[in-house]
Amino acid sequence: NAGVTQTPKFQVLKTGQSMTLQCAQDMNHEYMSWYRQDPGMGLRLIHYSVGAGITDQGEVPNGYNVSRSTTEDFPLRLLSAAPSQTSVYFCASSSALRSSYNSPLHFGNGTRLTVT
């Protein structure tokens, strides 16, 4: 069972570079989301999607773009990386909008990004 797969696991960027963090799930989940995890700040929602072709902003969307062309994939794009974007990024998916035991969030193992 693959679940939620994130690539790469580690990435180092220079300020101003662009890159895409990949996220794929094989559970046919409609809901997908991106979080960043920073020390002392917990997880903060960047963007989310409730289905193919639909995306919306979370708590900290600036500097990030997303698209959802298929149910399976939800890539996160950094157009011009900044040191403030150094963080651990998690992708998560769920079968339903409303959280319940039957539809908890399934998280990937994360991407550790360093911007110098």
Add this chain to the structure above:
Amino acid sequence: GDSVTQMEGPVTLSEEAFLTINCTYTATGYPSLFWYVQYPGEGLQLLLKATKADDKGSNKGFEATYRKETTSFHLEKGSVQVSDSAVYFCALSDEGSNFGNEKLTFGTGTRLTIIP
């Protein structure tokens, strides 16, 4: 807005000790409350959940009771094991706003280390 406050770590205990990790919340609606656990090198996993006042969530020997009068959802375990070493996140979802997973608010996390 909604917020979650959990005890700062790190917490270090001996095997078979009693564990309490405190969590309090503020919310405008009628939140569901969660504990997620993050093992080293992995994403978060749902540990337990409670959806209304006085509900008790339990899983893997862990318990937490939804206390509306004290706005708390403290995590407890009677006898911890080395394998419980992880980071624990308290979270809430304000179900009253008709949103669920995309409105999860996380605490900052508490790192727990169990020594043999």
